[in-house]
Amino acid sequence: MENSTRKPFLIACGVLVLAVAAFLLFGRGGTPGDASAEAGFARDMAAHHAQAVDMAFTIRDKNPAGEIRNLAYDIITAQSGQRGMFLGWLQAWGLPQVGDQRPMAWMTGHGHGGGAAGPPGQMPGMATPQELTQLKQAQGKQAEVLFLQLMIRHHEGGVEMAQGLLKLSTRSEVVSMAQKIVTGQSSEIKLMTDLLRQRGAQPYPSILPAQ
Template sequence: MEKPVRNPVLVVCGVLVLAAAAFLLFGRGGTPGDTSAEAGFARDMAAHHAQAVDMSFIVRDKGPAPEIRNLAFDIITTQSNQRGMFIGWLQAWGLGQVSDQRPMAWMSGHAHGGTPMKPVDSVAEMPGMASAAELTKLKQATVTQAEVLYLQLMIRHHEGGVEMAQGLLKLSDRTEVVSMAQKIIDGQSAEIKLMTDLLRQRGAQPYPSILPRQ
Protein backbone atom coordinates (compact mmCIF):
# COMPACT_ATOMS: atom_id res chain seq x y z
CA MET A 1 0.00 0.00 0.00
CA GLU A 2 1.48 3.31 -1.05
CA LYS A 3 1.94 6.04 1.54
CA PRO A 4 -0.04 9.24 0.88
CA VAL A 5 2.02 11.97 -0.69
CA ARG A 6 2.08 15.14 1.39
CA ASN A 7 1.80 18.44 -0.36
CA PRO A 8 5.00 20.34 0.62
CA VAL A 9 3.21 23.67 0.27
CA LEU A 10 0.60 22.63 2.82
CA VAL A 11 3.29 21.39 5.17
CA VAL A 12 5.14 24.70 4.98
CA CYS A 13 1.91 26.63 5.51
CA GLY A 14 1.14 24.52 8.55
CA VAL A 15 4.55 25.24 10.06
CA LEU A 16 4.11 28.96 9.45
CA VAL A 17 0.70 28.95 11.14
CA LEU A 18 2.12 27.19 14.20
CA ALA A 19 5.03 29.63 14.31
CA ALA A 20 2.68 32.60 14.13
CA ALA A 21 0.52 31.17 16.91
CA ALA A 22 3.59 30.61 19.09
CA PHE A 23 4.71 34.20 18.47
CA LEU A 24 1.34 35.58 19.55
CA LEU A 25 1.25 33.39 22.64
CA PHE A 26 4.82 33.74 23.85
CA GLY A 27 6.20 36.83 22.11
CA ARG A 28 9.63 37.18 20.63
CA GLY A 29 11.47 36.29 23.82
CA GLY A 30 9.38 33.33 24.91
CA THR A 31 7.49 33.15 28.19
CA PRO A 32 9.03 35.48 30.82
CA GLY A 33 10.77 33.70 33.67
CA ASP A 34 10.16 34.12 37.38
CA THR A 35 13.05 36.57 37.81
CA SER A 36 12.46 38.47 34.56
CA ALA A 37 11.88 42.20 34.37
CA GLU A 38 8.40 41.53 32.96
CA ALA A 39 7.37 39.33 35.90
CA GLY A 40 8.84 41.73 38.46
CA PHE A 41 7.15 44.70 36.82
CA ALA A 42 3.78 42.91 36.77
CA ARG A 43 4.00 41.90 40.44
CA ASP A 44 5.27 45.22 41.74
CA MET A 45 2.96 47.36 39.64
CA ALA A 46 -0.02 45.27 40.76
CA ALA A 47 0.86 46.05 44.38
CA HIS A 48 1.57 49.68 43.53
CA HIS A 49 -1.80 50.05 41.81
CA ALA A 50 -3.58 48.38 44.72
CA GLN A 51 -2.48 51.16 47.08
CA ALA A 52 -3.58 53.85 44.64
CA VAL A 53 -7.02 52.23 44.48
CA ASP A 54 -7.19 52.03 48.29
CA MET A 55 -6.31 55.72 48.69
CA SER A 56 -8.88 56.67 46.07
CA PHE A 57 -11.63 54.78 47.88
CA ILE A 58 -10.68 56.51 51.14
CA VAL A 59 -11.04 60.01 49.69
CA ARG A 60 -14.09 59.14 47.58
CA ASP A 61 -15.98 57.91 50.63
CA LYS A 62 -15.43 61.23 52.41
CA GLY A 63 -17.65 63.04 49.90
CA PRO A 64 -15.07 65.39 48.35
CA ALA A 65 -15.58 68.04 45.68
CA PRO A 66 -16.82 66.70 42.33
CA GLU A 67 -13.46 67.10 40.58
CA ILE A 68 -11.71 65.06 43.31
CA ARG A 69 -14.45 62.43 43.30
CA ASN A 70 -14.19 62.10 39.52
CA LEU A 71 -10.40 61.80 39.70
CA ALA A 72 -10.66 59.13 42.38
CA PHE A 73 -13.21 57.22 40.31
CA ASP A 74 -10.97 57.35 37.24
CA ILE A 75 -7.97 56.05 39.19
CA ILE A 76 -10.04 53.27 40.79
CA THR A 77 -11.36 52.17 37.41
CA THR A 78 -8.15 52.47 35.38
CA GLN A 79 -5.76 50.99 37.89
CA SER A 80 -8.11 48.16 38.90
CA ASN A 81 -8.38 47.15 35.24
CA GLN A 82 -4.63 47.36 34.73
CA ARG A 83 -4.00 45.38 37.90
CA GLY A 84 -6.24 42.65 36.53
CA MET A 85 -4.12 42.57 33.39
CA PHE A 86 -0.90 42.23 35.40
CA ILE A 87 -2.34 39.28 37.32
CA GLY A 88 -3.63 37.77 34.08
CA TRP A 89 -0.17 37.98 32.54
CA LEU A 90 1.38 36.15 35.48
CA GLN A 91 -1.23 33.42 35.24
CA ALA A 92 -0.69 33.09 31.47
CA TRP A 93 3.06 32.86 32.04
CA GLY A 94 2.59 30.14 34.67
CA LEU A 95 4.02 32.38 37.41
CA GLY A 96 2.80 33.18 40.92
CA GLN A 97 1.54 36.55 42.03
CA VAL A 98 4.20 36.63 44.75
CA SER A 99 7.86 35.76 44.61
CA ASP A 100 10.93 35.31 46.78
CA GLN A 101 12.43 38.28 44.97
CA ARG A 102 12.40 41.52 46.92
CA PRO A 103 10.33 44.36 45.46
CA MET A 104 12.06 46.25 42.66
CA ALA A 105 14.80 43.60 42.31
CA TRP A 106 14.04 43.50 38.59
CA MET A 107 14.92 47.18 38.30
CA SER A 108 17.94 47.32 40.60
CA GLY A 109 20.32 44.84 39.03
CA HIS A 110 18.93 41.54 40.30
CA ALA A 111 20.79 38.57 38.84
CA HIS A 112 23.57 41.00 37.93
CA GLY A 113 25.08 41.62 41.34
CA GLY A 114 22.03 43.21 42.91
CA THR A 115 21.63 44.07 46.57
CA PRO A 116 20.70 41.41 49.14
CA MET A 117 17.14 40.11 49.33
CA LYS A 118 14.62 41.67 51.67
CA PRO A 119 11.12 40.44 52.62
CA VAL A 120 8.80 40.52 49.61
CA ASP A 121 6.19 42.54 51.53
CA SER A 122 8.54 45.51 51.88
CA VAL A 123 6.36 47.61 49.61
CA ALA A 124 7.98 50.76 50.94
CA GLU A 125 10.87 49.94 48.58
CA MET A 126 8.62 50.78 45.63
CA PRO A 127 8.94 54.41 44.60
CA GLY A 128 6.10 56.71 45.55
CA MET A 129 4.34 54.40 47.99
CA ALA A 130 2.57 56.04 50.94
CA SER A 131 3.60 54.96 54.42
CA ALA A 132 1.23 53.42 56.95
CA ALA A 133 1.31 56.68 58.91
CA GLU A 134 0.36 58.68 55.82
CA LEU A 135 -2.55 56.36 55.07
CA THR A 136 -3.78 56.72 58.66
CA LYS A 137 -3.53 60.50 58.37
CA LEU A 138 -5.56 60.38 55.15
CA LYS A 139 -8.26 58.28 56.82
CA GLN A 140 -8.50 60.63 59.80
CA ALA A 141 -8.42 63.90 57.83
CA THR A 142 -11.40 66.17 57.34
CA VAL A 143 -12.78 66.41 53.81
CA THR A 144 -10.83 69.57 52.98
CA GLN A 145 -7.62 68.23 54.50
CA ALA A 146 -8.11 64.89 52.76
CA GLU A 147 -8.46 66.50 49.33
CA VAL A 148 -5.06 68.20 49.66
CA LEU A 149 -3.32 65.20 51.23
CA TYR A 150 -4.77 62.81 48.66
CA LEU A 151 -3.50 64.97 45.79
CA GLN A 152 -0.05 65.27 47.36
CA LEU A 153 0.23 61.55 48.04
CA MET A 154 -1.16 60.57 44.65
CA ILE A 155 1.17 62.87 42.72
CA ARG A 156 4.14 61.24 44.45
CA HIS A 157 2.56 57.81 43.91
CA HIS A 158 2.11 58.50 40.19
CA GLU A 159 5.70 59.69 39.94
CA GLY A 160 6.74 56.33 41.35
CA GLY A 161 4.59 54.53 38.81
CA VAL A 162 6.13 56.56 35.99
CA GLU A 163 9.62 55.74 37.26
CA MET A 164 8.83 52.03 37.34
CA ALA A 165 7.33 52.09 33.85
CA GLN A 166 10.30 53.99 32.47
CA GLY A 167 12.57 51.38 34.03
CA LEU A 168 10.65 48.58 32.31
CA LEU A 169 11.06 50.24 28.91
CA LYS A 170 14.84 49.99 29.32
CA LEU A 171 14.71 46.28 30.15
CA SER A 172 12.05 44.71 27.95
CA ASP A 173 10.91 44.57 24.35
CA ARG A 174 7.89 42.36 25.00
CA THR A 175 5.08 44.07 23.10
CA GLU A 176 2.18 43.91 25.54
CA VAL A 177 4.30 44.84 28.56
CA VAL A 178 6.04 47.72 26.80
CA SER A 179 2.69 49.00 25.54
CA MET A 180 1.23 48.97 29.05
CA ALA A 181 4.28 50.70 30.50
CA GLN A 182 3.96 53.50 27.95
CA LYS A 183 0.24 53.87 28.73
CA ILE A 184 1.11 54.24 32.41
CA ILE A 185 3.73 56.90 31.64
CA ASP A 186 1.37 58.87 29.42
CA GLY A 187 -1.74 58.54 31.58
CA GLN A 188 -0.14 59.17 34.95
CA SER A 189 1.99 62.05 33.66
CA ALA A 190 -1.21 63.74 32.47
CA GLU A 191 -2.88 63.14 35.84
CA ILE A 192 0.14 64.57 37.65
CA LYS A 193 -0.39 67.84 35.78
CA LEU A 194 -4.11 67.78 36.59
CA MET A 195 -3.52 67.09 40.27
CA THR A 196 -0.88 69.81 40.50
CA ASP A 197 -3.44 72.29 39.14
CA LEU A 198 -6.05 71.05 41.64
CA LEU A 199 -3.58 71.57 44.47
CA ARG A 200 -2.82 75.13 43.36
CA GLN A 201 -6.55 75.87 43.31
CA ARG A 202 -6.52 74.86 46.99
CA GLY A 203 -3.50 77.00 47.85
CA ALA A 204 -1.22 73.98 48.25
CA GLN A 205 1.84 72.55 46.54
CA PRO A 206 2.98 69.00 45.70
CA TYR A 207 5.62 67.25 47.75
CA PRO A 208 9.15 67.52 46.31
CA SER A 209 9.34 65.40 43.17
CA ILE A 210 10.95 61.97 43.42
CA LEU A 211 11.64 61.88 39.68
CA PRO A 212 15.19 62.63 38.51
CA ARG A 213 15.64 66.05 36.95
CA GLN A 214 15.79 65.97 33.17
Protein backbone atom coordinates in the same frame (compact mmCIF):
# COMPACT_ATOMS: atom_id res chain seq x y z
CA MET B 1 40.41 20.87 15.31
CA GLU B 2 40.90 22.00 11.74
CA ASN B 3 39.73 25.43 10.57
CA SER B 4 37.10 23.88 8.30
CA THR B 5 35.30 22.36 11.29
CA ARG B 6 36.18 24.95 13.95
CA LYS B 7 34.00 27.73 12.53
CA PRO B 8 30.74 25.69 12.47
CA PHE B 9 31.56 24.44 15.97
CA LEU B 10 32.02 27.98 17.30
CA ILE B 11 28.80 29.12 15.62
CA ALA B 12 26.94 26.20 17.18
CA CYS B 13 28.34 27.06 20.61
CA GLY B 14 27.28 30.68 20.17
CA VAL B 15 23.75 29.66 19.23
CA LEU B 16 23.59 27.37 22.27
CA VAL B 17 24.70 30.15 24.61
CA LEU B 18 22.05 32.49 23.20
CA ALA B 19 19.39 29.81 23.57
CA VAL B 20 20.32 29.19 27.21
CA ALA B 21 20.29 32.94 27.93
CA ALA B 22 16.86 33.30 26.34
CA PHE B 23 15.55 30.36 28.37
CA LEU B 24 16.83 31.84 31.63
CA LEU B 25 15.33 35.24 30.84
CA PHE B 26 11.97 34.25 29.38
CA GLY B 27 11.41 30.64 30.45
CA ARG B 28 9.81 27.97 28.34
CA GLY B 29 7.72 28.79 25.33
CA GLY B 30 9.14 32.30 25.02
CA THR B 31 7.24 33.51 28.10
CA PRO B 32 8.94 35.60 30.79
CA GLY B 33 10.70 33.69 33.53
CA ASP B 34 10.19 34.11 37.26
CA ALA B 35 13.17 36.48 37.66
CA SER B 36 12.51 38.48 34.49
CA ALA B 37 11.91 42.22 34.39
CA GLU B 38 8.43 41.56 32.99
CA ALA B 39 7.41 39.35 35.92
CA GLY B 40 8.90 41.72 38.48
CA PHE B 41 7.19 44.69 36.88
CA ALA B 42 3.82 42.91 36.81
CA ARG B 43 4.05 41.88 40.47
CA ASP B 44 5.30 45.20 41.77
CA MET B 45 2.97 47.32 39.69
CA ALA B 46 -0.01 45.19 40.79
CA ALA B 47 0.85 45.97 44.41
CA HIS B 48 1.55 49.62 43.60
CA HIS B 49 -1.82 49.98 41.84
CA ALA B 50 -3.61 48.29 44.75
CA GLN B 51 -2.51 51.06 47.10
CA ALA B 52 -3.55 53.78 44.65
CA VAL B 53 -7.01 52.22 44.38
CA ASP B 54 -7.26 52.03 48.17
CA MET B 55 -6.39 55.72 48.53
CA ALA B 56 -8.87 56.66 45.81
CA PHE B 57 -11.66 54.78 47.61
CA THR B 58 -10.70 56.54 50.84
CA ILE B 59 -11.08 60.04 49.38
CA ARG B 60 -14.18 59.12 47.38
CA ASP B 61 -15.98 58.09 50.56
CA LYS B 62 -15.33 61.51 52.12
CA ASN B 63 -17.70 63.27 49.70
CA PRO B 64 -15.01 65.51 48.17
CA ALA B 65 -15.43 68.21 45.53
CA GLY B 66 -16.69 66.97 42.18
CA GLU B 67 -13.34 67.16 40.39
CA ILE B 68 -11.65 65.14 43.14
CA ARG B 69 -14.43 62.56 43.12
CA ASN B 70 -14.14 62.21 39.33
CA LEU B 71 -10.36 61.80 39.60
CA ALA B 72 -10.78 59.14 42.27
CA TYR B 73 -13.26 57.29 40.05
CA ASP B 74 -10.84 57.40 37.11
CA ILE B 75 -7.99 56.03 39.25
CA ILE B 76 -10.17 53.25 40.67
CA THR B 77 -11.41 52.24 37.22
CA ALA B 78 -8.13 52.46 35.30
CA GLN B 79 -5.79 50.99 37.89
CA SER B 80 -8.15 48.18 38.92
CA GLY B 81 -8.35 47.15 35.27
CA GLN B 82 -4.60 47.35 34.77
CA ARG B 83 -3.98 45.39 37.96
CA GLY B 84 -6.20 42.64 36.63
CA MET B 85 -4.10 42.53 33.47
CA PHE B 86 -0.85 42.25 35.46
CA LEU B 87 -2.19 39.32 37.45
CA GLY B 88 -3.60 37.79 34.26
CA TRP B 89 -0.17 37.94 32.62
CA LEU B 90 1.41 36.11 35.54
CA GLN B 91 -1.23 33.41 35.33
CA ALA B 92 -0.80 33.09 31.56
CA TRP B 93 2.99 32.86 32.01
CA GLY B 94 2.58 30.09 34.59
CA LEU B 95 4.11 32.22 37.36
CA PRO B 96 2.96 32.84 40.95
CA GLN B 97 1.55 36.24 41.85
CA VAL B 98 4.21 36.57 44.56
CA GLY B 99 7.82 35.81 43.67
CA ASP B 100 10.90 35.04 45.75
CA GLN B 101 12.69 38.28 44.93
CA ARG B 102 12.30 41.46 46.96
CA PRO B 103 10.32 44.33 45.42
CA MET B 104 12.18 46.25 42.68
CA ALA B 105 14.89 43.58 42.35
CA TRP B 106 14.15 43.53 38.61
CA MET B 107 15.38 47.16 38.38
CA THR B 108 18.60 46.63 40.36
CA GLY B 109 21.41 48.29 38.46
CA HIS B 110 18.98 50.02 36.11
CA GLY B 111 18.30 53.31 37.82
CA HIS B 112 16.59 52.29 41.07
CA GLY B 113 19.20 52.54 43.76
CA GLY B 114 17.35 54.34 46.50
CA GLY B 115 17.74 58.05 47.12
CA ALA B 116 14.71 60.28 46.74
CA ALA B 117 12.60 57.49 45.32
CA GLY B 118 13.16 55.31 48.38
CA PRO B 119 15.62 52.66 49.55
CA PRO B 120 16.36 49.51 47.55
CA GLY B 121 13.59 46.94 47.96
CA GLN B 122 10.88 49.57 48.32
CA MET B 123 8.59 50.54 45.48
CA PRO B 124 8.91 54.27 44.74
CA GLY B 125 6.10 56.63 45.65
CA MET B 126 4.30 54.32 48.06
CA ALA B 127 2.52 55.96 50.98
CA THR B 128 3.59 54.86 54.45
CA PRO B 129 1.12 53.28 56.90
CA GLN B 130 1.21 56.53 58.88
CA GLU B 131 0.31 58.57 55.80
CA LEU B 132 -2.57 56.24 54.98
CA THR B 133 -3.86 56.66 58.53
CA GLN B 134 -3.61 60.44 58.21
CA LEU B 135 -5.60 60.30 54.97
CA LYS B 136 -8.31 58.19 56.58
CA GLN B 137 -8.59 60.63 59.49
CA ALA B 138 -8.47 63.87 57.48
CA GLN B 139 -11.63 65.70 56.45
CA GLY B 140 -12.69 68.40 54.00
CA LYS B 141 -10.06 70.46 52.24
CA GLN B 142 -7.29 68.92 54.35
CA ALA B 143 -8.21 65.47 53.07
CA GLU B 144 -8.31 66.67 49.46
CA VAL B 145 -4.89 68.29 49.73
CA LEU B 146 -3.30 65.27 51.40
CA PHE B 147 -4.82 62.91 48.84
CA LEU B 148 -3.48 64.97 45.94
CA GLN B 149 0.00 65.22 47.49
CA LEU B 150 0.19 61.51 48.20
CA MET B 151 -1.22 60.53 44.81
CA ILE B 152 1.13 62.80 42.86
CA ARG B 153 4.10 61.17 44.56
CA HIS B 154 2.51 57.75 44.03
CA HIS B 155 2.03 58.45 40.31
CA GLU B 156 5.64 59.62 40.05
CA GLY B 157 6.69 56.25 41.45
CA GLY B 158 4.53 54.48 38.89
CA VAL B 159 6.08 56.52 36.09
CA GLU B 160 9.56 55.65 37.35
CA MET B 161 8.74 51.95 37.40
CA ALA B 162 7.18 52.04 33.93
CA GLN B 163 10.15 53.93 32.50
CA GLY B 164 12.44 51.35 34.07
CA LEU B 165 10.55 48.54 32.35
CA LEU B 166 10.84 50.29 29.00
CA LYS B 167 14.64 50.13 29.32
CA LEU B 168 14.61 46.39 30.02
CA SER B 169 11.89 44.79 27.88
CA THR B 170 10.79 44.49 24.28
CA ARG B 171 7.76 42.29 25.01
CA SER B 172 4.95 44.05 23.16
CA GLU B 173 2.05 43.83 25.62
CA VAL B 174 4.22 44.81 28.60
CA VAL B 175 5.90 47.67 26.76
CA SER B 176 2.53 48.94 25.56
CA MET B 177 1.14 48.96 29.09
CA ALA B 178 4.24 50.69 30.48
CA GLN B 179 3.96 53.41 27.84
CA LYS B 180 0.27 53.83 28.69
CA ILE B 181 1.16 54.23 32.38
CA VAL B 182 3.82 56.85 31.66
CA THR B 183 1.43 58.87 29.47
CA GLY B 184 -1.67 58.52 31.62
CA GLN B 185 -0.10 59.09 35.01
CA SER B 186 2.03 61.98 33.78
CA SER B 187 -1.17 63.65 32.56
CA GLU B 188 -2.87 63.05 35.92
CA ILE B 189 0.15 64.48 37.76
CA LYS B 190 -0.35 67.76 35.88
CA LEU B 191 -4.06 67.73 36.68
CA MET B 192 -3.48 67.05 40.36
CA THR B 193 -0.81 69.75 40.58
CA ASP B 194 -3.35 72.25 39.22
CA LEU B 195 -5.97 71.05 41.70
CA LEU B 196 -3.49 71.54 44.53
CA ARG B 197 -2.68 75.09 43.43
CA GLN B 198 -6.40 75.88 43.35
CA ARG B 199 -6.41 74.90 47.01
CA GLY B 200 -3.38 77.01 47.88
CA ALA B 201 -1.07 74.00 48.29
CA GLN B 202 1.94 72.49 46.55
CA PRO B 203 3.04 68.91 45.77
CA TYR B 204 5.68 67.17 47.84
CA PRO B 205 9.21 67.43 46.37
CA SER B 206 9.33 65.33 43.21
CA ILE B 207 10.96 61.91 43.43
CA LEU B 208 11.58 61.81 39.68
CA PRO B 209 15.09 62.55 38.36
CA ALA B 210 15.55 66.12 37.13
CA GLN B 211 15.06 66.35 33.37
